[in-house]
Amino acid sequence: MNAINQTFAIGGEQHVNRLGYGAMRLSDQPGNFGSYPNWEQGKMLLRKAVEFGVQFFDSARAYGPQWVDKIIADALHPYAENVFIATKGGVDKFAPDRIVTDGRPATITAQIDSALDNLKTEQIDLFQLHRVDPRVPIEESVGAIEQAREQGKLRFIGLSNVNKDQLDRALTAAPIASVQNRFNQAEAADAALVDYTAELGIAYIPYGPLGAHPMRQGASLPTQSALAWLLRRSPNIIVIPGTTSTEHLKQNAAIWQNF
Numbered sequence: 001m002n003a004i005n006q007t008f009a010i011g012g013e014q015h016v017n018r019l020g021y022g023a024m025r026l027s028d029q030p031g032n033f034g035s036y037p038n039w040e041q042g043k044m045l046l047r048k049a050v051e052f053g054v055q056f057f058d059s060a061r062a063y064g065p066q067w068v069d070k071i072i073a074d075a076l077h078p079y080a081e082n083v084f085i086a087t088k089g090g091v092d093k094f095a096p097d098r099i100v101t102d103g104r105p106a107t108i109t110a111q112i113d114s115a116l117d118n119l120k121t122e123q124i125d126l127f128q129l130h131r132v133d134p135r136v137p138i139e140e141s142v143g144a145i146e147q148a149r150e151q152g153k154l155r156f157i158g159l160s161n162v163n164k165d166q167l168d169r170a171l172t173a174a175p176i177a178s179v180q181n182r183f184n185q186a187e188a189a190d191a192a193l194v195d196y197t198a199e200l201g202i203a204y205i206p207y208g209p210l211g212a213h214p215m216r217q218g219a220s221l222p223t224q225s226a227l228a229w230l231l232r233r234s235p236n237i238i239v240i241p242g243t244t245s246t247e248h249l250k251q252n253a254a255i256w257q258n259f
C-alpha cells in the first residue's frame, strides 16, 4: 500500500499519474522562443516520458510560441488513451522578452481553435487561462473557454497565475478543474490556495517545482527532496518538472514511482 496516492482525478473524472512533465523547455533557449533545435531528440524525450509513467503534459501557446504544442503532437499523436495534454492561452509571445497578455474572448476563442490544430486533436484535454488580462474581467475570459467547452472543443478548464478571489470569480463562470501557480519548497506563499483547491477537488499544478525560473536554466533546489515534498504536500498536487535530459526524466520518475 502506498503512503500517498499516485494519481489524481482531474475534474473528478480523469485519473492521471501525479508525475507530469513540463514541456516549456522543449523550445529554443534562452527565452523559450523558437522551435526546439534537437527536434527528433525532443520527440524521443516525450516518448520516453510516457514510458516512465508520465501521462500529464503541460504546454502553452506562449511556449515557442506554438512550437511546444507542435512537438507534442509530432511525438505523441495519435494519443494513447491515458495521455493527457494540457495547454494554455491568453498569453502570446512575439520575441524572447516580448510576452503579451490578451484575455479578450475573441482572442481566446481563436487561440483554442489554433491549439486544436497544433495538437492535432478534436478535443483539448485541459485548456488553461495562462494569466488574467487586467483589462478583461476574468469571467469574460473564462466565459469564452466555457463556450468552447460546451461546443466540445475542450474537456476541462484550468487557470494559471491566479489568486483565491480570481478563482472564486472564475468559478461563477465555469467549472474549474485546475490551478497552476508558482509553488515549491522554497517559495510556498501559495500554501493557502493549495489547501483551498484540495478542498474543492481542483488539481493544483505547481510550476517551477525545482525552483528554476523561465528565463534562466537550472534547478535551484535539490531535485529529489523538492519533488517528494510537493507530492507529500497535498494529494491534489500534480508535479510537472521540466527537463531536456532523459537521465533527469528517469530520476524524476523514480521519485514518484517509489512512493
Ligand SMILES: NC(=O)c1ccc[n+]([C@@H]2O[C@H](COP(=O)([O-])OP(=O)(O)OC[C@H]3O[C@@H](n4cnc5c(N)ncnc54)[C@H](OP(=O)(O)O)[C@@H]3O)[C@@H](O)[C@H]2O)c1
Pocket (backbone or CB within 6 Å): 021, 022, 023, 024, 025, 058, 059, 130, 160, 161, 180, 181, 206, 207, 208, 209, 210, 211, 212, 213, 214, 217, 218, 219, 223, 240, 241, 242, 243, 244, 245, 247, 248, 249, 251, 252
Ligand atoms: N504557468 C506559468 O506561468 C508557468 C511558468 C513557468 C513554467 N511553467 C510550467 O512549469 C514547468 C516546470 O517549470 P520550469 O521548467 O520552469 O522549472 P523546474 O521544473 O523547476 O526546473 C527545470 C530545470 O530543472 C532541471 N532539472 C530537471 N530535472 C532535474 C534533475 N533530476 N536533476 C537536475 N536538474 C534537473 C532542468 O534542466 P535539464 O534540462 O538539464 O534537466 C531545468 O533546467 C514548465 O516546463 C512549464 O510547463 C508554467
